[in-house]
């Protein structure tokens with residue numbers, strides 16, 4: 291399918307101080323849009339000036355949340371090239387989410403081409419300051435004007451771009467995380483493994499309470515036994531025990547992060563003992579008491595590698611690695627970002643030229 295390009299006649303002023311970009315505060319001049327209509331499939335792929343979208347007040351997404359999204363980044367590299375990190379994996383995951391939410395599949399290879407084209411059109415927006423990048427947000431939602439509950443017949447697929455710095459104000463400084471004992475994010479058989487707005491809406495109350503208590507995010511426990519660790523609000527989570535690195539297994543309620551997958555693959559390539567398994571909060575607390583919890587960190591596209599300096603579970607406060615970033619977290623961060631910014635040769639297919 292051809293992608294038509296209509297360039298803006300009124301480019302926006304770009305943020306001047308790239309050290310103050312934050313996350314999700316600015317949007318570029320263009321967006322990619324494609325329609326789906328039952329009987330016609332996906333059609334009318336186009337890049338148009340960034341603008342408001344008109345929706346019928348009865349649009350199904352506003353009522354029943356039939357929506358999925360993705361998150362990836364474009365990096366301006368030292369050699370002047372612009373690279374994406376494993377975009378094929380993001381588009382494959384988008385189709386996993388689509389399948390669960392009864393949204394028609396997209397052509398993954400075409401969607402990667404659409405991302406590349408949009409990034410090329412808005413390449414002047416890719417920030418150049420250290421640790422900044424262009425966040426790419428593809429999303430799909432139901433547009434039918436119908437308040438009956440059923441899978442929609444009409445959708446929009448949109449991609450927007452945002453120049454960003456660190457997701458957490460802490461940057462690479464360790465975050466404080468609070469173990470959530472009251473609320474539940476997802477259960478197996480639900481939508482926890484998808485990237486859909488509802489999972490994030492569900493997390494807001496817990497996140498708000500954690501923030502009021504002085505914590506950055508919450509660590510979710512499984513929704514059935516309230517025992518096994520799942521993920522942190524916007525990241526997957528890893529625990530470095532003496533002799534074993536553990537991340538919760540993907541059993542349907544956890545998002546299969548691309549950064550998580552890349553961390554597991556990198557750690558294995560370094561000959562380390564990595565397990566994807568169930569890990570209980572009791573096991574973590576016991577390891578902590580025995581001095582065997584060496585490091586903990588979160589992983590995500592937005593968060594990259596985010597060391598956890600403090601974990602609070604009820605009245606128990608676990609200060610991990612003296613509240614400082616650990617050597618392994620730092621090594622992962624350096625390698626991952628090194629590959630993303632084209633400074634280190636990564637495995638085949640990880641760092642992909644955008645144009």
Ligand code: COI
Pocket residue numbers: 360361362490524590591592593
């Ligand atoms: C990401 O890491 O890309 C995310 O989507 C997390 C968050 C910003 C919702």
